[in-house]
Amino acid sequence: MKASVFVEENMKTFSTVARLASFSEAADELGLTTSGVSYIIKRLEESLGIKLFHRSTRKVELTEAGKYFHAKVQALLEEFRSIEEGMISIDKGVEAKLTICVNNLLHTPYHTTMLTKYIKNRFPSCQLRITTEVYGGVWDAISNQGIDVAIGAPGILIDGGGINYKELSSIHWQFAVAPHHPVAKLQEPIPDSQLRQYPAICVDDTASQMIKKIGWLLYGQEAIFVPDMDTKLYAQQAGSGIGFLPDYLVRDSLADGKLVTKTLQNPRQPSLMLLAWKSSLKGRVTEWIRDAFEPGEVLSKLYSDLMH
Helix, strand or coil: CCCCCCCHHHHHHHHHHHHHCCHHHHHHHHCCCHHHHHHHHHHHHHHHCCCCEEECCCCEEECHHHHHHHHHHHHHHHHHHHHHHHHHHHHCCCCCEEEEEEEHHHCCHHHHHHHHHHHHHHCCCCEEEEEEECCHHHHHHHHHCCCCEEEEEECCCCCCCCEEEEEEEEECEEEEECCCCHHHHCCCCECHHHHCCCCEEEECCCCCCCCCCCCCCCCCCCEEEECCHHHHHHHHHCCCCECEEEHHHHHHHHHCCCCEECCECCCCCCEEEEEEEECCCCCHHHHHHHHHCCCCCHHHHHCCCCCC
């Protein structure tokens, strides 16, 4: 069987000649003889049936086909390096891939970007996938949908084993309405009887295999379901309905007068967030995430403006 020329040594030799535009300089860098480098390139060209370099007495230049081949070789060498690094990492206990679900309450572009940055800086070979779910959908994801770690699982434990958890902090709520909404003019503390006549803006629970739940809805009150907290915020600013919002989400809206807070007879209690992970996970990335949520550690600090 004819040996393949697509081996790492040949690819590195070709790439080095292309970068330095010199057989002799490439030979010096690679620790080979100039004739050895020339022989490798000649074998590549003969095997491919394509001329890769224009040769002159002073330098060598890539042909158009050589430029195309060079781009492909660079990608191939990067893949070689990635495979090697991945195998070394796995051997050292680093997960090859990890899927993390973040509660919609804790997901912002900034926080999720920083989460991935912190993990990839420490474990570059671990392939990450980040998803977001609402309420019971977080438990559903880790129980039934192949999620490995859940950040912000609601503090209402589900039945069944195989999942470990630790308490994080809590989301605190404020009842906020548009200043032009009729509820804004009611005397405080406002009883439920005066609230239920107005629609509540609710973020739809994304659970598919568990019973869906609603964060706050009074008996007999109309619910308008929206897909996320940002939409709920805008809907309440527009006066489309009422409801509780996380305190971190309403700060700017209160400052610029787009929302006002009201005191209720039955305020909503803080919502405890949990970090949950499959008990079968023993890798270093999962272990680091758990440790990074300890008080004063990097992920605890990252989410401290959302939970307290």
